[in-house]
Amino acid sequence: MSQHFIAYTVIHQPRRLRLPARPIPAGASPEDIARCLFDEEMNQRYLEQVAQKCYQPATAMFQDMVENGFKLGLGMSLSFLRQAEQWDPELLASIRKLVAHPNVEMIAVEPYHSFLFYVDIRRFVERMTWVRDELERRLGKRPRVSDTTEMFMANDIYFALRAAGYEGAVLDGREWVLQWREPTYLYHYRQRPYLLCRHFRLSDDVGYRFSNRGWEGWPLRADTYAHWVREAQGDFVFVGWDYETFGEHHWQDTGIFEFARRLPEELRACGMEFATPGEAIDLYQERAHHLPLPEFPTTWAGSGGVEFFLSNGAQQAVFQLMHHAYNKALLTGQPALIDLAMWLLQSDNLHLIQWFGRLGQEAEVSAYFTPREWWELGPVGIVTEIQNVYKQFIRALDAAI
DSSP: OOOEEEEEEEEOOOOOBOSSOOOOOTTOOHHHHHHHHBOHHHHHHHHHHHIIIIIHHHHHHHHHHHHTTOOEEEEEOHHHHHHHHHHOHHHHHHHHHHHHSTTEEEEEOOTTOBOHHHHOHHHHHHHHHHHHHHHHHHHSOOOSEEOOSTTOBOHHHHHHHHHTTOSEEEEEOOHHHHTTOOTTSOEESSSSSEEEEEOHHHHHHHHTTTTOTTSTTOSOOHHHHHHHHHHSSSSEEEEEEEGGGBTTTBOGGGTHHHHHHHHHHHHHHTTOEEOOHHHHHHHHGGGOEEOOOOSSOBOSSTTSSTHHHHSSHHHHHHHHHHHHHHHHHHHHTOHHHHHHHHHTTBTHHHHTTTTTTOOSHHHHHHHHHSOGGGGGGHHHHHHHHHHHHHHHHHHHGGGGO
């Protein structure tokens, strides 16, 4: 039976593109280019909506939970922090208070929620090193453990995080990666960083299936879930949830907040203890097991592979444009333009068109997150205008080279 329960949750809001694409005037400054590329009015609108339904009540809930002994790993993208600083300082203050609690550990996520590791692994190392300092500066805690983007992990990414100096990293515990192993043990590939494997079934029971009335486990009670966790064979159960699980993916009337508030008591009643990801490393590193890491990446998105982001022609075309935009920005040598190119590497710009030409649950998830304002353009129009955003940026860099 497992002994420790380790919870990790991550907050992200994308820096959404402005569609339809705006022409960028010749000689435009980086600030003017950014106004053409990104729809900040839409970003503010969505942040305020999600804050009311999720961020504010979920933060208050987690604050109460940690004050009563629960422990939490918390990650957030720079994109979210940037928006909260601009448009909801009260929310940011409450998150800072939560982070300051001794039972909360900061987890360093890739700051732009991007695919930088695919186009420039050295700069990825640099940014993952930088974000550790940046989170400490902004929120007062220095991360020991890293997430990437959507829990992407592969052989090369592991060594990049090692070069960035992380003690631990998280990945999704898919069967095709673990093979005969269980996600309930601590692993490593080359000593450090240690690897915590998200128990994707127990995580998704809450993150995805909680409000599904067609699921055989519905309605999920806290005592039932605590029993499932305790009965998992191994040292610990590491669960990973989007912060938006609480109030956004599952609305308040589903009982998700009551479930979460009740869960610590039920876990204690089953004999479970709580630990943060870093504490789990301290507890179990002496008996960590070797885990061969694949050359193809694993992720917690979709079915667990990169195909969620690169499976259709529309995604593949945007991915090519991401490369060209980034490479051309490098040629300018201007940090502000390179920074804009890194924002354009956000994985969301691939996630939001996963539905193109596809049916099924994954396509439905992608369509759910696609801004409703975009649908006025139609499916083909959305894909075309996203490509046009990148094309406009690439052409605008002519004057800078």
